[in-house]
Amino acid sequence: MNAPVEGFSKFSKEEKIRWIAQNYTSYPEQAEQLLKRYWNTDAAVQKIHDEFIENTISNYYLPFAIAPNFLINGEYYAIPMTIEESSVVAAASKAAKFWLSRGGFKTEVLGTEKVGQVHFMFKGDTSKLSRFFSEIKQDLIKDTSGITRSMEKRGGGITNIELRDKTDAIDNYYQLHCTFETLDAMGANFINSCLEQLAKTLKEKASAHSDFTQEEKAVEIVMSILSNYVPKCTVKAEVSCPVEALNEDGMSPQDFAKKMVQAVQIAKAEPYRAVTHNKGIMNGIDAVVLATGNDFRAIEAGIHAFAAKGGTYSSLTHASIEDGIFKFWIEVPLALGTVGGLTSLHPLVKLAMEILQNPTAKQLMQIIAVAGLAQNFAALRSLVTTGIQKGHMKMHLLNILNKMGASDSEKKELVHFFKERTVSNAAAKEALQNLRS
Structure with missing residues (x-):
């Protein structure tokens, strides 16, 4: 062993x-x-x-579900979601249905800029390095032409290269900070290939530069790698309606709207709440990212960095009441691809894309942002009204009963039994024992 x-x-x-x-x-x-x-x-x-990964011995299955009734920019969508957590799909579907009769979701892509960096050490005069960079900038771009030619034909490529002085953080540390447009590709391999060529050209040009001392010629390339922090590859999704249209059982529309705004304000001010608040958003986002074969780890890392961009971790969603209108919205960075990677290999990913009407990367950004916003609306709606456990534990009941070995007939009877009762592990265990006795 x-x-x-x-x-x-x-x-x-x-x-x-x-x-x-x-x-x-x-x-x-x-x-x-x-x-x-x-x-x-x-x-x-x-x-x-x-052949997706190495050393495979089996498949690890996750449920592939559909959240219907999303009205986005006047078009209807049924959104594929891949996730194991109870109540996520139900909550997203419930939010979609709620906003279906209130104008649906409106979305807008704010930018598609992606980032990569060449990290290097230079022991010498910063002003000399700056002049050298200005002289070789066009050579840097030209030397990547073999890599960028195909992307440029489609309207993408390298959009800019900047020299950044980071010596205030680490002695002798500089960057080539590069921005890219990769269109419908996520672009990781494209970006990394460009960066490695830029690093190679930088080192070669520096070693032959007549104005550099021997020490300055010895530019040390530390690494060349894309960044998953993409604050200018962002999308906005929002919903809005008159406060009077926010009818909730047992609560006035005005009180409901006020509590929703307060809930978001708390998530903005309190990191302990913000982390759980944003985790709920990621329930929706990750589920669609997974279903469409995109990299949820990269998305998670970039979004959480974005949530802390002001210096404190804070809410990704926003809410307001102005002139009698309730508005709820989100802005998130989403670097996605609809071509390449798993999108053309995994059979269910291809089907998910077809269900979404084969979106472009920009369209997919909008759909996924909506899924995150819908999930957050549903969670906050539960929190400020009935509480989160009532709906969540109802959806979790079958998992509890399966763990306890309940038969199909027992599950059917107990689902009915808990229709108007609070679900908990202890309550389910007692109800099953009573049923069997």
């Missing part, structure tokens, strides 16, 4: 499964059977999955 291994990557899939089962599980036969049970029965589809 728990043994090291040589050459694991060269094992066949069967050998990998046998090794992990025998060395790291208590019941090897059952472990092998479980791993093979989740293989796709279509060998061609399974081969696609096997």
